[in-house]
Amino acid sequence: MAFEGLTERLQKAMEKLRRKPKVTEADLRETMREIRLALLExxxxxxxxxxxxxKVREQAAGAEVLKGLNPxxxxxxxxxxxxxxxxxxxxxxLNKAAHIPTVIMMVGLQGAGKTTTAGKLALRLKNENHARxxxxxAxxxxxxAITQLQQVAAQIDVPVFEKGTDEDPVEIVRQGMEVAKQxxxxxxxxxxxxRLQIDEQLMxxxxxxxxLVHPDEILLVIDAMTGQNAVNTAQGFDDKLDITGVVLTKLDGDTRGGAAMSxxxxxxxxxxxxxxxxKMEDLDVFHPDxxxxxILGMGDMMTLIEKAQKNFDEEQAQETMDKMRENTFDYNDFLAQMDQVTKMGPLENILKMMPGMANNPALKNVNLDPKQFAHIRAIVLSMTPEERENPDLMNPSRRRRLAAGSGRPIVEVNRMIKQFNQMRKMMKQVTNGNMSGMQNLFGGQMPGGKMGQMAMNRMARKMKKDKAKRIKKLRKLRKKH
Structure with a gap:
């Protein structure tokens, strides 16, 4: 995950500071040194x-900060x-033209992921703007290269204008623009x-x-894993083309992430x-905040909520919440929820968006192998319809049958059933506004210490308010009828 190393070092530096009853100038200097080394690494x-x-030292060195509450x-x-x-x-x-079409020019070095990113962007425009x-x-x-673009386009049902490899790229673009207008x-x-590197012919x-086209956007696609070279590439393209923006690819594969900050x-x-x-859906708007x-290990609840809103059916989510509250959540619901969660991306990345979970020790003991989802699915699909609807039927003989039917060890079947029951119990408590269930999940420790606890408390308050609103709405409906 991007910034993993940086997050770990910054969290350690800040934790040292939090343990001090009083922060001195010497403590501040040591923290600044840790921050500098973390950023360089x-x-x-x-x-x-x-x-x-x-800048940080100048703002933090003031007497008001060092002598104030919670420095x-x-x-x-x-x-x-x-x-x-x-x-x-x-x-x-994205910039948008006053009149159609809005022209987006994708530029970058070979291997940065221009073609795939073009496909991801087109899909995003289709889904969010109903664009054509x-x-x-070119x-x-x-x-x-043309074949690759055609394959990407076929996945998302977008037309491609191409004239083969014998024509001049500028002429291809001119003819393509005519087709777009028609x-x-x-x-x-x-x-x-x-190119493998910037050269005059390419530029x-x-x-x-x-x-020729006066594009509304010139997006430079850069591989985040190239580190300092990414900055040099950005400067080179910007000097020649005056780019309008940057797309960073493979950010999930670079634990350093320095390119994004430079x-x-x-x-x-x-x-x-x-x-x-x-995946073609894996392109996100970059929000600096x-x-x-x-990076500071405080999570990213807004992005997590947005991902959930995109991938979860609102009506189904409400129905699931009601089932959790009433303790009627069954294995059919569990399977449906698991499918929706997997659409949001790797589970490890989702968990790390929660406050305090970026480098939480609790995560290190969790098996996040994607194959586990396939194994769980096999176990659940080996159940009879009656067993899926009534989780309390799972006696030892049924469990042995599930193990044989799914090809998984009996120990794994028992563990999955135990985790399902714990989750069902915990979610009932959480949906009723009792956060002790969440505390039990993390061994008595809320994720992220005080910060995580505050975030969870806010979530609990929101759930209580939502519940009160639903009750109020039901009462109004009953009065009408």
Missing amino acids: ADVNFAVVKDFVK AQQIVKIVNVQLTELMGEEAVP PLFIA DVYRPA NHNDYVIIDTAG DELANIKE IRAVTGKPIKFVGEGE RMASR
């Missing part, structure tokens, strides 16, 4: 680190604000050629395409999207 640009540490918390707040500012303060939306995008295949040099496509995404071609500061251009997975919160 995360592959953040040296000049950016120097400027960042200087450690105030320093964490300062670091959070500065991290957010460093990465751009707020999310920057068109791809223009990479005539890389073997099978077909009233509201977005045109141009998949341009890349001249891209500049000619830019001159690009905005060095180029002044915003990171608009990040890719954190291989949420990313700063994740």
